[in-house]
Amino acid sequence: MKKSLVVCLLLQLPSLAQAGVPASARPAGQVSEAERYARRCQGSSGSRIARPQGTMLWGTKRDWNTEKVADERSSVLVSADLAPLRRAEGGVKALRLEGGHLVASPFSEAGAAPRDVVGTVLQGTNSGGKPVEVALCDAEPSAEDPGTVFYRIEAWNAVAQEWENPCVAVGRESNPRALAVSGVWDASGAHHDAPGKLTFACENGAITKCIQWGYKPWDRRDGKPLAELHQACTRMARADYCGNGRSHTHQGTTIDVYDRFGMVERGEWDPAKASFEAAWAPDGATCLARTRDGRELATLLQECPNRFQPDAAVVPGEGEGERCTVRRMNVRPEAALLRNLTFAAPKGAASAAKGP
Incomplete structure (x- = not known):
């Protein structure tokens, strides 16, 4: 069906905590791995989301220090690896991306549900190439397209030693969600196919907005992919x-x-x-x-x-x-x-x- 669309544009220093290091040997304020994972998805850091930062590609914070003036092409989270998983719940061994949603294995053959992936922690990367962990805290299928799932995510802020939603809040949404999209976008805004990698695109960024406007990169029209x-x-x-x-x-x-x-x-x-x-x-x-x-x-x-x-x-x-x-x-x-x-x-x- 043809339609018209008028849209309104709304537009680091993380490091992994050392696993297995005795508390007495860790720097002051640094939490253990077990404590870090226990604290994920608790919603304790929503108030740390700063004011909008202009028109965004990923829709993520440029830096964990939201008062810092950072280049618009920087981000606390630009990609995540599907494997190996850093942490998983309920026997989940692996994840794969199917169109607009993640599927957990070994449940993929019989009645996989969007929430099967909740609790999983993936290894991510920021725009500076530094590692940052990202946790899947909730999965919410889109009301318009159940095959597209929004995820509430948190990334580990190693500076503040807490989990935070990396998505920038815009308007009335204080806890924005993200879509899982295949491949990665670099600082120039160019998309690259990258097997085993995905982008968590926040709903206030251009990647997700364009999907919501009908241009789903995993879909096809008249046999041709919509990625371009x-x-x-x-x-x-x-x-x-x-x-x-x-x-x-x-x-x-x-x-x-x-x-x-x-x-x-x-x-x-x-x-x-x-x-x-x-x-x-x-x-x-x-x-x-x-x-x-x-x-x-x-x-x-x-x-x-x-x-x-x-x-x-x-x-x-x-x-x-x-x-x-x-x-x-x-x-x-x-x-x-x-x-x-x-x-x-x-x-x-x-x-x-x-x-x-």
């Missing part, structure tokens, strides 16, 4: 024009999202309220009419020189009002998978590019 469409969506959601992982949007900006396949169609367009912004491929914008945050195009192009060129021509097949100011060099128009309108008026007039 989902990846293009993560670039669009964060206004990552250059494909370098940097966002150019403000929290609360309203956009109209649509694609060339008819999965999501453009809503009724009122030029007085919205304007065409850009077309998107998996590695960033393919053409650009204006910036979402109002900065001048010439300023943006200095961020990624030799990527765009001035071109105000209307390309056949584009919709009403979809006239770009700059286009990607050596990229054909059909490379664009998604387009969007932006409703918020720019803070400053987006000028025609004069080159970097």
Whole structure:
């Protein structure tokens, strides 16, 4: 069924405690492994979640110290390993990812339930490559799609010596959940297939938002996987024009999202309220009419020189009002998978590019 979609963008130093070390030999304040696992999923640290940090990819905290100014491309948790498990309950020996949910073994052959995975602790990694453990505390199937399961997770903050929800709270949700998505995203915002690894994508980040908008990377349409469409969506959601992982949007900006396949169609367009912004491929914008945050195009192009060129021509097949100011060099128009309108008026007039 075709539909239209208007969305509102809402946008370290961890180390493993040493196992088996006598209490007298451990640094002051460091808890034992047994005590650490006993304290997981107790919900004792929800109040530590800080204020929103802008438009996010993973939806996670950039650093455990939420007052620290950290790069938007850093995260306390960027990936987790399916094996070996650090801890498990009820005889669970292994996990595997099936579409939008985790399945526990040996229960996978007979009536596996989402909650079979609860209590499991996986080995994760932060953006600095340091290890961080992550615990599965609850599993909640989506009301719209039972095959997609939201997980309440906690990661071990070795600095504070406690379990914390790594997801950033936005709006009224003080304890955000996460989806388990195959593969990993690097600091540039690029997705990589990585056997045995997954991403816990918080519901306030672009990875999960794009799934909720209908672009599930594990699904197929007309026999073709939606992974590239989902990846293009993560670039669009964060206004990552250059494909370098940097966002150019403000929290609360309203956009109209649509694609060339008819999965999501453009809503009724009122030029007085919205304007065409850009077309998107998996590695960033393919053409650009204006910036979402109002900065001048010439300023943006200095961020990624030799990527765009001035071109105000209307390309056949584009919709009403979809006239770009700059286009990607050596990229054909059909490379664009998604387009969007932006409703918020720019803070400053987006000028025609004069080159970097």
